[in-house]
Amino acid sequence: MRGVNRPLRWEIEDQMKLHGYSLNQVAELAGINAGNLSRALNGVARSITIGQLDVLAQLFGKAPGWLYELYIEECISEEKWSRRRLIPYLVRCAELGRHDCIGPVISKLLDNSKNVSIIFAAAEQLFQTEKLREAEHFYQVVIDETKDSFSEMLAVSHYRLFLIAQGTDAEKNWRAVIRFEPFRKRLLEHHQLAALLNLTKACFALQKWDEVKKFADELAKLSMALCRTREKVESERHLIYYYGIGLLFKSIALEKQELYDDAKKYVYSYASLEWPEPLDEEGQKEVEMFGIWGKANLYTLEVLTGNEGIIDEYADYLASLNWLEDILAGLITILKSANTYGFSVDHVLSRFSEAILAFHSFDDDLILSDRHIRFRYHNAIYEFRHGRIEAGLDETLHCLSLAHNMSRNEDYVRCTALFEQYKAYASEQQIASFLKYPVRAV
Template identity: 65%
Template sequence: MRVVNRSLRWEIEDQMKLHGYNINQLAELSGINTGNLSMALNGISRSMTINQLDALAKVFGKVPGWLYELYTEECISEDKLSRPRLVPYLVRCAEVGRNDCIDAVVSKILDNPKNVQIIFAAAEKLFNKGKHKESERFYEIVVENVKDSFSEMLAMSHYRLFTVTQGTDAEKNWKAVIRFDLFRNRLPEGYRLDALFQLARVCYSLKKWSEVEEYAGELVELSTVLCGDDEVAPKRHPVYYYGKGLLYKGAVLERRGVYDRAKEYVLNYMNLEWPDPLDESGQKEVEQFKIWGKANLYTLEVLSGNKGIINEYADYLAGLNRLNDVVAGLNAIITSANTYEYNVDHVLARFSGSIERFDLFNHDPILSERHLRYRYHKAIYEFRHGRIREGLDETLHCLSLANDMKKYEDGFQCVTLFESYRERASVQQLKMYRSAMGVREEVYLE
């Protein structure tokens, strides 16, 4: 028997003596089969599993990760390693924060390049369990160690990293897009659809309109190509990605002010035609696009200057009762009010409760961008109606959001807007402005 195995088992046997347990009592308390436990402790024919070690730790009142540093030798010997034990071990190390054990394993196994597959398997286990932050480190190890740029495992690792690192930091999001872009077409087809959708979505939040158009076009084309291919199993029905491609194409035209052409895309995804008969999941996706399409037709009408439907649009948004729809709708309404110079105070008052909750959009890139845009246009709206104090408050709110999201162009617009009304700012507003600009109060000179 190896010394380190004796060491692991010695610790367990020491705890048994300390608590006064025999093998049968310990088996009953831990839920481990008596025969299996006996063979594991005696090193006969089978090694101990990580789940068994966890069960014993619980019986002995030990913290999660107990004796993990000694468990490595259950997985790795001088001449071979056990993947069935090593993958669950790495997963548990990540879950309980035993990074020291992960480091020890990685340094031992990566002398053989083929063993990076074990790291990838652990990453996938964590990702599929919803442990995305914990999986990130393993995917990075794969990316650093796979030298074949056309490796499917490498492409999948880049895809996973792209999905888990998305947030509201615009600078970080753009770097993630650049890093992943080269690998999008090297993914298995079932994942390519979702990858293109995620790329289009992030680029939309970054106002990278040319990139959005490119990814959306690929999304429409690929979803059509994969129609009826039973061997491909994307995360959602292909009709969803087809509709999303059309939606983003229309959304870019809307943001560019080309409302008539944008409306053509809206009508297309409101009345989706699909070559194959749709199952229940596909039909649900089609129905959802009808809802989005109706809201976006209202948006385009309002942005085109049709203020006669403002109240009807407000009723529709209230009926949907979804915060993300409200912020999108109010953006259109207040932008139109600024462009065509009319009053929408009654609409803003109606949704005041929802507006107070917009700060909840602090994790999603699209919704955070919508919130920032709302605050900027709301500031302009207040200034136009002579409410300078309120306008400055909204400008400061917008500047704070832009700083948090590292949206420097938006931040510059906020600074320009604030400076236009600076002379009418209160002492407190000026203090908040200096703080947002990173100016220390004691060294600031008027």
Template identity: 55%
Template sequence: METRKTTQKSIRSEIDKNMKENGYTLSKLSELSGVNPGHLSEILNSNPPRAITIGQLDTLAKVFKKAPGWLYELYPEECIAEEKISRPRLIPYLVRCAEIGRQNCIDVVVSRLLENPKNVSILFTVAEQLFQTGGKVMSVPFYQLVIEAEKDSHSDHFLISQYRLFRALQGTSPEDNWKAVIRFEPYRNRLSENHQLDALLHLANACYMLQKWKDVEKYADELRTLAIAVYQDQLRKKESGKTVEMLHTERHLVVYYGQSSLLKGVALTMQEQYEEAEKHVIKIY
């Protein structure tokens, strides 16, 4: 009986196969892809081989005229080996999977990551990268995974994930917006001052769009109180010669104070409390 040899499919065997099919030498492939020829040689021929980055794999896919996500199902082996995880390779891979919709690849990796609670930080970093680069909707499943896996509801990862989730779910429908407000509200005061200032302003604006004037008042009051407290703390530090740490916020501190008064005034006006509203509007001039 004839015995057939089976060759396990791998990224390197597929690259080698496509090189032969296209008649490419190593130097030709390097020329077409822009990948350093030495690196290509180490990726394909060294023992152990040099790891390939997801960017290099995407570049080779274009050279071979393959669809985006070529060989992605094999890429986890470049990132995870014997419980050792390469964050520099895994995080860009998961981000890219989210961008092109390779949920099957994400699911496989996530199941392996969640075997160790420490790996939640990787999912959080992926979510943050997607959120910061405009992929708010794509970040949602990753933030949800962090929230579900994080045991400490006071941890930065948990709280920022709750905040980002609130932000990402805005702009869908009034009903969904209100649900997002209700879900996030219990966590708003646990955030750092940097995030609290932004969070309170976004909560007030969300309620403004929903015409929930009492809630607009509440968040505007909280925002004004916090803005004043932060300013006074900065002033004390400056007067005593201490270093004043830079606020990592979306806006300048004075904007939060001004917006709090404006939102309070509008909310009171909409409730026909005109004299009281006038006091708050005058404060910003």
């Protein structure tokens, strides 16, 4: 019977005997150097990697994670830690859910604060391979154990947790923004660009317009400052993209606050972007894209200020783009204006009826799911104002369902109040659907 402290090599040797394998056969079948395997089994060296242990487990018909509880001895020698063994070991333990192995290892590592970097490296490997939930625990350990508040490792860990937290739960998203915000300027510059963009997007989806303006301003200023340094900066997109998207989000935030004239100034700026240095092909493509967005958003501002005469031209433009997300944004604008100024847009809604049926495909996207809620809410009001009470109630229930699933408390309460306003006209089925949802307060 195997003892708790029985060496790893004894277990491997037992399996070799059980299966009738010679050392050379195992080495060949497992793709391990025979000399290294011999030294490891004889206790001369700790030379088995976690990957090789996985191959041996498969060879001997064992489940993934076989002997992981003993492998820690391969990583430690007289209190010296093997970084090149520990990192892949922690990664594999996380991937396989071997938390019984992770806890003791981390506990030993934290006897020396310098070992936090090993935990961080394991978290980064998991994050880069999109094992986000597995990485989350390691990043939290780094945060808890890092004493230097200006550590880049600490800032990156906060940023990663912010990204991992992003989803369709509005309350969780907002908590993540608050937690990460103080660390955003402690990141390296290329991380700062991405972080500011993600903070802007998160606040946009949460309709936190003052925060959108703040982060969008920082994004535009940082990208321009980096351009003026003349130093090459690693970034996913050309620097002009971050400059332009900062201006774009600033204009949208001003639009949402109904500061239409101020919003137009920013739209004109990103619709014809100017840059301090000559642009390559990538930069030119970004400029062209912002020109398209600028044209669309100038239409938006005209519609929002009550220009009914431009509605059909705007609808033609949306149709020409043939992008479902732009049609969604455009219809929100058209409905909002129709509700504010009292004109009919039935023909526009009919024109895009097939697109409207596809809006549910956005419900797993942070920003587009927010737009879907707003579309349903404005469409419900539109139906009520045109005397189509049953359709208005159906749209309200649809909006209520979305708000409930996304933990959008303010939207949920607003939809509840709207349904109550017309509840006397609701069918038994509509009332039954409404009563499924719990009462909430703002």
